[in-house]
Amino acid sequence: MAANTKTSRKAARYAVPVAVAGVAAATVAMVPAFATAGGPDLPKVTAQQLIEKVAASDVQQLSGSAKITTDLGLPTLATGLLGGSGVTGGSANPEDKIAQLANGTHTLRVAADGPDRQKLTFLDGKDEYTLVHNGNDVWGYDSKSNEAFHDKTDRAGQNHKTGDRLAASPQQIAQDILKQAGPTTDIGVGDTAQIAGRDAYQLVLKPKQSGSTVGSVQIAVDAANGVPLRVQLLSSQGGKPIAEAGFTQVDFGKPAADSFAFTPPKGAKLTEGSHPGLAGKDGKDGKAGKDDERFKALESLPGFGQLAGGAHGKGDVKVFGEGWSTVARIDSGAGVNLKDVENDKNTPKEAKQFLNSLGDKVHGKFGEGRILSTRLVNALITDDGKVYVGAVTKDQLVKTADSAK
Numbered sequence: 001m002a003a004n005t006k007t008s009r010k011a012a013r014y015a016v017p018v019a020v021a022g023v024a025a026a027t028v029a030m031v032p033a034f035a036t037a038g039g040p041d042l043p044k045v046t047a048q049q050l051i052e053k054v055a056a057s058d059v060q061q062l063s064g065s066a067k068i069t070t071d072l073g074l075p076t077l078a079t080g081l082l083g084g085s086g087v088t089g090g091s092a093n094p095e096d097k098i099a100q101l102a103n104g105t106h107t108l109r110v111a112a113d114g115p116d117r118q119k120l121t122f123l124d125g126k127d128e129y130t131l132v133h134n135g136n137d138v139w140g141y142d143s144k145s146n147e148a149f150h151d152k153t154d155r156a157g158q159n160h161k162t163g164d165r166l167a168a169s170p171q172q173i174a175q176d177i178l179k180q181a182g183p184t185t186d187i188g189v190g191d192t193a194q195i196a197g198r199d200a201y202q203l204v205l206k207p208k209q210s211g212s213t214v215g216s217v218q219i220a221v222d223a224a225n226g227v228p229l230r231v232q233l234l235s236s237q238g239g240k241p242i243a244e245a246g247f248t249q250v251d252f253g254k255p256a257a258d259s260f261a262f263t264p265p266k267g268a269k270l271t272e273g274s275h276p277g278l279a280g281k282d283g284k285d286g287k288a289g290k291d292d293e294r295f296k297a298l299e300s301l302p303g304f305g306q307l308a309g310g311a312h313g314k315g316d317v318k319v320f321g322e323g324w325s326t327v328a329r330i331d332s333g334a335g336v337n338l339k340d341v342e343n344d345k346n347t348p349k350e351a352k353q354f355l356n357s358l359g360d361k362v363h364g365k366f367g368e369g370r371i372l373s374t375r376l377v378n379a380l381i382t383d384d385g386k387v388y389v390g391a392v393t394k395d396q397l398v399k400t401a402d403s404a405k
Contacts, residue, residue, distance in 0.1 A: 039192030040199040042223050047187045050203050050221055051178065057226030063111040063259070064196065064250035068101055070243045072374040092142040092149035092271065097122060097129050110247075117260040134260040138273075141264065148264040151273030177205065177217055177231065184208050184323025195220045195229040196247040207324035211396030212236060213376055214324060225252065235375050236393075242375045320400050327390035327400040362394070365402040 045053075100106075109121040122129040127144040133153075140149035181187065190202040200220040207214055215236040220229045230246025264270055316331045361370055362380065369382035371394055379389040380397050388401045 040194055040223070042192050042199060042201065045189060045201060047189050047203060050189060050201055051187070053226040054178065054203075054219075054221055054228060055226075059225050059227045059252055060114045061112060061254045062227075062250055062252050063255045064109075064247055066108045066110055066245065066247045067105065068108065068243075068245045069105040069241070070101065070103055071240060072103065072242065072376055092129075092140040092145070092147040094131050094138070094140045094149065097131065097140065097142075111255045111259050113255050113257075113260065119260055130262070132260055132262045134262065137262075139262045139264075141262070141268070146265065146268050148268045148270045149273065150264075150270060177219065178203075181205055182323060184325075190218060192223075193220050193230075195222075196250045198229060198250070199223040200229050209323060209325045211392050211399075212324040213378065213391050213393055214242075220246065227252075233376070237375075318404075320404055321390075325390070325392055325396065327388055327392060327397060329401075329404060330387040330389070331385070360394075362398055364398050366398075366404070369401075371397065 107123045109119075109123065111117075111119040116133070116135050118133045120131045122131075124144075127142075129143070130139070130141045132139040136153050138151045138153065141147070184207060186206045186208055188204050188206075190204040193200050193202055200222055203219040203221055205217040205219070213236055215234045215238070218230075218232045218234065220231075221227070222229050229250065230244070232241045232246075233243040235242050318329045318331070320327045320329065360373075361368065363369075366386075367382055367384060369380050372379040372381065373394060377389060377391050378394055378397050379387060380401055381387050382401065386401075388397055388404070390397060390400070392400070
């Protein structure tokens with residue numbers, strides 16, 4: 001019985017099943033590389049052995065600190081539309097806070113005790129934002145605004161939209177990446193490293209295809225217990241990582257039971273979630289979420305209403321390519337000509353500023369358009385209202401648009 005319980009815990013805890021080791025050779029090209037010098041002197045392992053180690057790990061308890069850094073190279077205006085870079089703000093809604101990890105550098109305190117209890121504390125100077133999952137309850141608290149958010153899961157240990165966001169940890173990120181790896185990925189073992197004072201191997205995932213903005217994904221795996229300690233997303237153009245999430249300090253002992261207790265401070269404004277949705281987005285308070293507000297802002301600009309509507313999920317979407325070179329095309333069906341919008345003397349300056357933030361004009365068999373460029377994702381907005389987007393280079397994006405039907 002004890003053995004069966006332990007096996008169930010493993011299956012529930014990890015996104016990468018143990019079975020991945022058995023099918024890896026058929027679904028992922030394993031590079032015959034071994035851990036090399038440059039870090040701790042560790043026994044040699046193959047990529048498949050390292051994946052097996054991650055899948056077999058049963059660590060469910062830990063505490064420590066972590067840092068998440070994202071450098072997408074976003075234009076200033078685009079950064080504003082995405083919500084800025086601050087961790088704290090005017091809302092205790094977990095959806096808002098987790099979304100802000102997409103830009104800048106953030107420091108977190110973390111604690112976990114199995115699938116029922118996790119805690120993340122976002123640090124921003126003297127201000128803190130705390131996110132707690134304890135049994136059936138999910139709490140968020142913003143010390144800057146003195147606002148609290150509360151929602152319920154169906155039962156302890158069950159996945160929940162808000163509770164899932166607590167998994168913004170190096171372990172979960174690594175497991176999600178491995179789960180998505182397929183036949184377009186080469187997997188090998190890089191140099192050893194020391195992360196948060198612990199010896200680690202590094203699993204390296206590289207696109208087989210050309211045209212991706214991603215050079216590699218490197219996952220540092222604890223040599224002793226198989227827990228991913230750091231994930232780095234590296235650009236095909238070199239330079240510092242596009243994104244990096246890793247522990248700076250970690251202890252695999254059991255956290256104190258009161259670590260997950262939470263009571264809103266006296267005087268805090270409390271918002272109750274509308275399980276299974278979230279207040280402020282699809283919640284019962286009836287207020288539009290921040291995404292809705294941003295799209296409405298674009299819709300108010302002449303010529304952008306139909307485009308914003310298409311990006312907001314109302315248009316047709318078609319996918320081209322596969323793996324690392326996948327490109328999605330959103331067709332709003334609006335037939336909006338961006339050139340006319342740009343040249344119209346009645347176009348507000350805000351609309352022209354938005355156009356200028358999109359970057360260089362390009363042309364090809366598809367017609368003409370502009371490219372919104374980041375270090376990871378590029379988007380081509382054509383004059384006729386189509387949007388091509390993917391983690392591919394500008395040249396690959398134009399090539400896809402030229403061949404799309």
